[in-house]
């Protein structure tokens with residue numbers, strides 16, 4: 001069935017239960033499966049680390065949304081990233097990493113994989129000369145990008161990066177957490193692999209942690225699936241079910257997130273207290289035209305830099321009432337964060353450090369007038 005995105009989001013991998021007709025597939029909250037005689041498995045299921053029908057339904061759904069042939073679900077975004085990196089890297093290998101990716105991704109590669117002999121260079125991923133200069137022929141195995149990036153919302157041309165990856169013999173990995181497949185499908189643009197923190201927009205309600213790897217590369221999918229089974233960072237059935245439930249409304253949520261974020265970005269674009277707004281939906285953003293080409297809209301994440309510096313930013317982060325001060329993003333409720341000490345604390349003192357006057361907003365789907373009033377009342381008067 002070659003249906004369109006919003007239809008796939010509701011139906012892919014979600015056939016009704018054949019035993020009872022339940023419209024919503026049940027949560028298979030079980031760790032093991034009875035065998036009809038030794039080795040007589042029903043539907044291939046034997047033990048929930050190797051396979052569980054609820055996890056399978058999410059994996060099928062994720063693959064369908066990203067336009068890939070294989071989805072592999074993990075207990076967190078970082079567990080998914082870890083499995084992917086272990087599947088492709090060996091001691092002496094090298095990763096070219098976007099210089100403002102999620103701080104935890106840099107920490108994972110440099111501090112967990114580093115001691116096993118993996119090297120990493122953070123580079124500016126919107127500058128192809130820098131990427132080419134960073135590539136080490138023969139040992140660079142991965143080009144890793146987030147677009148829009150975190151927290152500065154830089155945009156990378158995925159199709160052009162895929163060309164560089166081919167020349168270099170390196171896999172192009174896109175962390176598609178910020179855009180979600182509703183707005184951007186990297187595999188269709190030539191990327192080899194998509195990773196997700198499904199904790200964010202896919203789950204969408206700030207109530208479940210999870211991660212995923214999606215690819216159409218059969219051999220790579222096999223390796224990642226082996227690590228899911230052999231190292232065991234699987235997504236539990238309840239979390240898989242909650243994620244599926246969230247995904248059903250992904251399309252409509254992303255429309256509203258994008259609309260609200262654009263309104264907030266426009267509100268602050270010419271604001272006397274704001275030095276700069278980082279949002280690709282603004283025509284003044286250097287990646288605006290590119291984002292308009294490779295995304296269907298610009299998403300719910302934006303950052304603002306305050307003119308009055310660090311103290312003003314800290315005060316604002318602690319003064320909003322609707323925007324809750326918290327890590328994470330992508331839920332229906334609005335969140336505000338102070339990247340320098342929150343999401344990006346792990347990269348302080350590295351090239352990925354975030355300026356102290358920057359605030360990151362995850363703009364929720366509340367009434368936008370309430371959101372704007374909240375942000376205005378939180379701006380320090382000075």
Ligand SMILES: *Cc1c(COP(=O)(O)O)cnc(C)c1O
Nearest residue numbers: 076077078102175177197199210
């Ligand atoms: C949150 C996040 C991750 C890590 O995912 P977890 O589910 O927290 O492990 C990776 N990449 C991006 C862009 C994220 O926002």
